[in-house]
Amino acid sequence: MTASSREVYRDAVLDLLPQDDRLVCLDSDTGLFDAAAFPERYVNLGIAEHTLMGAAAGLAKSGRMPLVNTMAAFASSRANEAVKIDIALNNLPVRIAATHSGVSAGHLGPTHHALEDLAVMRTLPNMTVVVPADGPQTGTLFRQSLRVNGPVYLRLGRNATPELPEAPPVTLGLAQVLRDGADVTLAACGPYPVLAALDAADALADEGVRASVLNVHTVKPLDVATIAAHAQRSGVVVTVEEHWRNAGFGAAVAESLAEITPSLVLRVAMPDAFVPVSGGQRYLAERGGVTSAAVAAKARSALGRSPR
């Protein structure tokens, strides 16, 4: 297990703050940061997420690059109007580090799960949406995100997740091709979805089915060219995400491909329901059907129905 993406993010922030005086860390009493670590450019605004986002916009407008911390549920739903009007409409360089995304808040329950945030954030003009798949690429993508002109939503998790077993260099905006296979395309977003896709690819390989595995860590702008190239070859795409099935990552892939290439897109995602039980992130995701078995089963069923 690596560190959680939120801890990797925190360490990267503490590393970068002294080097770049544009950066100001705005917190909302999350406890992620030790206030004494860098008091000059760390401000805890308290439990006030609308003000957090509005203040980030004002601070950005006065020449800084705010790094905003809150939980994904609050960033995307509670503070959404401030994100939309104050940050996105003004195309300001705010980095929103949204922790506890998906069901990574686990037993904290549905108030703290964020299964709508990709849908919310990817529909906002000017917003870049990034979902690192493990600890190491969280640091890399966060650093790369500092070069983006407008706002960036960084979808982070609460818990340590496994490091990807195979990882070519990661570049913001470009899907990371983890496997290359002609029969089926598995496009995944987020730590456990990518691992599920890799495991499914192994299972399918045992059956003679060659799968591409794409880690689509940048949901917006979506790397349609890479996804479409694989989709055109295989005709079958299975998407995997820890997000509600409506309007999320799989929907983004489907709506893009529908305009380009005839391909069957099947979504593995959390069902259209609140999560009614306690449990850890992995348990809840698997209970919601986000499993390698589900990915492999979708691929098998699709292969018989491919437009190719």
Add this chain to the structure above:
Amino acid sequence: MTTTIDAPPAAGTAARIREHVVNLCAGPEGGHLGGSMSLAEILATLYTRVLRVDPLDPAFPGRDVLLLSKGHGGLALYAALTEAGFFPAERLAEYGRPGGEFMAHPHAEIPGVEMPSGSLGHGLALAVGFGLGFRLDGADRRCFVVMGDGELQEGSVWEAASVAAAQRLDTLVAIVDRNRLQITGATETIDALEPLADRWSAFGWTVRQVDGHSCEELEAALTEPPTPGRPTVVIAHTVKGKGLPFVEDQPRSHYAKLGERQHAKALAALRRGAAS
């Protein structure tokens, strides 16, 4: 804050702001009449006597920041900006016309508009960010936020008010256009704001109350140095629709599309008011 001796008198600018607003409300879309008329002296005083801004260089780094949080006062802001020289008055003809940049609520593409507004309850949080930025820069700048009184029913106002005080942002000045009316009636009958001064005091703000149609009182309140470590609120007591006796202090003044006869009647009323 110092003002130059040749600064134009604010009252004359306020009269011209009202005339622009009336003319704009006689355009194809009509406009937010009442809440723009109540703002005339507030914006006139800010732009002629208080704000350090440069119409020839609207983004200069040391400028003061004005945020019109009550975005439905946009017509008054446009009028104040053109009177201050940010753009020629001819551009006001774009208001409400297809393809024009002048919308009912201010858009940041308009020279002199710092941030767009329209959804109520956003300005004070933005100001918290400006205040933090000024402090980090060690800059001698101030941020003024003009809010409607009905706007204070939004919870986000009080969230930001609390944070501003907690962060000791004494470069921040809120101005409440206290015209006591919102779309459907009196603020006090819908969601009462009183005791308003006590509320702000309890949130840690220095409170000043003025006649919002007295440029002299406004100038004094807006130029007096802050209490160190405390943000300032100026509660400006105003009349919605001020200057137009047939709509003054009436909720129906909120939005109006003036026909030809009403337009003439309104301009005549403004002229009578200016002469009295």
